[in-house]
Amino acid sequence: MLDFSLDSLFPEHGRHEFLENYLGHTPVIQHDHPYLKELSQLPYLSSIDELFQSWPDQVNAYQKGTADEVNSLEVSSSEAQKLYKDQGAGLFFDDPNRFIPELNPYLEQLRTELGLAPFTYSRSLIYLIAAGKGTHAHFDQNINFIFQIKGTKKWWLAPNETVANPLERYTIGHEASPELSSYAERPFPQEFPTEKAIEIELRPGSLLFLPKGVWHKTFAESGSLSLNFTFTPPSWADLLLSLLRSRLIQSPHWRETAHLLGDSEYGPHSEAHFQQLIQELSTDVQSWKADEILEFILKQD
Ligand SMILES: [Fe+2]
Incomplete structure (x- = not known):
């Protein structure tokens, strides 16, 4: 079993420095992670073909138009494979921890490390993005840890000056819910705030901590497989x-x-x-x- 303490997950930063970044809503990156080998050996993650062949549930596929979950559809695994191969549709596989019990203690240890309340919604996700495709600009309401398993993917990250501590996700170009709009400090931007963004590249073995609310968009330079650990914790x-x-x-x-x-x-x-x-x-x-x-x-x- 892997140790998912913050010290072990971010050995170059350590727990204290990680938490300083965490509290400041600042992303943290650890490249060349020693856990790549073990995580790659988990079910579904050894190859893209294996993922399609053995995934036991429906898959969410980005539809034509906005490449984002706001514009996605649940399809069978074989249909997902076809969409991925023929159209380069981005895919995400919900809650693999349902089928890979080894992931649950990792989620639990990380939740405890962050001191998140017991009724936090903790889950894992697998993302598969075809070469030359990406994910549309958006922010999430959850805390996200992304392990890049295969392929390289560029990420652009920008601070959120529209709404602090959002309680729901939002995709640029789509309508914000009345509740989210009610506490936004300014109108939602029409485009990703490129001028304030940093660009990073995740390669196999990179681990990215993405704080909630940070604007992001991605572009896969080669077929990209990643394993995410996400937490939607209760607010005060x-x-x-x-x-x-x-x-x-x-x-x-x-x-x-x-x-x-x-x-x-x-x-x-x-x-x-x-x-x-x-x-x-x-x-x-x-x-x-x-x-x-x-x-x-x-x-x-
Ligand atoms: Fe996201």
Whole structure:
């Protein structure tokens, strides 16, 4: 079993330097990774042909137009192979950790290393991008670790000055959801912000840490196979909300039906009652302790 501690994953940087970059939303790259050999020997990753032959599930294929998951379709493995070979369609294979149990402890160790809450959505993904193709400019809401297994792929990475800490992904040229738009600081760009971007090349054995929200697009110089470990962790808001409901429903008053809203006779009474509950909550909240809440959350691990 491989050691997925931050010290072992990023030996040239070490845990402390990695975390400084992590906290600053700065990508980190480790080339010539010693884990390439072991990871390449995992099921599905030894060759592109093996991936098509043995993958037991549907595959997501980029359709014509925007090369991105926002414009993808689930197809059978044989259909995916045809699309890849005939049209160079980009493919991604969801959650290989369902079929490669060895990957689960790696995900778990990395989640713990980052101190992410137990109800983080942790998963792996395999990406296959044909030579001369790439992925359209976008950002993701998740934290991403990308192991380049085969082929070389160029990446362009740029800081996100449109929206800090996005809770959902966004692809340039597509519509942002009303919620994402509600907290964007400026309009979404029409094009990738090339002037602020850095260009890197991943080759077999390169490991890239891609922070959430960073703009990126890619171009495969040769058939590119990569294994991703991604984490969609709860925000502070999610953390609190997960507790808030369980706390509020201990009271019969909070469990009461929210009714007669806007009613001319009883509406004012409903509103006053709700205001009273909010008042009581605001007093209660002042005694809440972050350490006690976090202890409760970590106990669920
Ligand atoms: Fe992405």
